[in-house]
Amino acid sequence: MNRHCTKAELYRAICALRKRLNIPESDQPLDMISLCEALPNLALGFPPFKTPGLKGVSCLSTDGGPDIILLNGNLSWRENNFTCGHELIHVTLHRDGPAKSFNCFEKARPNQDRFLEWQANEGAAELLLPARVLLPLVRERYPALHTWKDYLRFKGELAENFRITEAVVTFRFESLKYEITQYLSGIPYEEVRILSSAKQRESGLHIKSLNDLEAECLAQESDRLRRIHRRMLDFHSIDIAYDRR
Structure with missing residues (x-):
């Protein structure tokens, strides 16, 4: 996805992602965790992160194996439901960039690509609501x-x-x-x-x-x-x- 897309373009990309995942817009509420668990070539885990503020991690496969999404096992189901959507945006829309792993923190870190993190947050929000x-x-x-x-x-x-x-x-x-x-x-x-x-x-x-x-x-x-x-x-x-x- 274009790194410098507009908000309208991002929403269109989320609409296309819904169609690709066979999720009608009227299908609410979304259980992103169950949805991701059912996706082929995607592994989902819930380790209890010890790093302060770390909510989720996603890793893109480079060898034909499954992509990986890890959610903080210390957080509530609803928090993880949104974070799962956030990480799904990374593994589906950010595959063409140089980054092959993404860390989702409660607050963005200086070394993070703030634009990609905005896309993931805004995209997950558009998916869920x-x-x-x-x-x-x-x-x-x-x-x-x-x-x-x-x-x-x-x-x-x-x-x-x-x-x-x-x-x-x-x-x-x-x-x-x-x-x-x-x-x-x-x-x-x-x-x-x-x-x-x-x-x-x-x-x-x-x-x-x-x-x-x-x-x-x-x-x-x-x-x-x-x-x-x-x-x-x-x-x-x-x-x-x-x-x-």
Whole structure:
């Protein structure tokens, strides 16, 4: 795959990968671990990694043997489900590059190719929670999102329904903020412009994500509670004399 592909091109590559793996877009939630275990020429293991922050490893075969994906046996099934998708992107879309092994850390390391890691993260998110599926769910729920608890509850339901972590849902809300904004304005999905955060910045676009709106609701609620608390303190600071008349 082109190392410098756009986000739209990456999504098309993920769509092609779904077809190659015979996974309909409507087939949700995805069990990436079972799917990878069933793939020929791919070996999957779950060693308990001791390296801090290491979540997964993938190695491309150079001798005709199977490719290898290793997932951290210390992590939860849902965390490994996403990491498995991440490593699958490496072994399927990054075969033509010079790298023959990839290490997935909680945070990217200086020696990692950040663009390939972005492709793997964004690609895994599109596999597990496709934009075409998520955007209608957001539009349906959006009128009921009034408080930070509403947003939090919505994230939890998406995580449960798609068998991913809430961190992945949060990542998806951030990654798709421009697309979500377009869709909520009434633009059909087929006409939604798919644009990465970097390209949005280059175009001078500054879009609030659902995460930003959640944070604003929380700040407003916290400010309201602080004002109530201050009024209570002010009340208790008044010395009310007992009226004996």
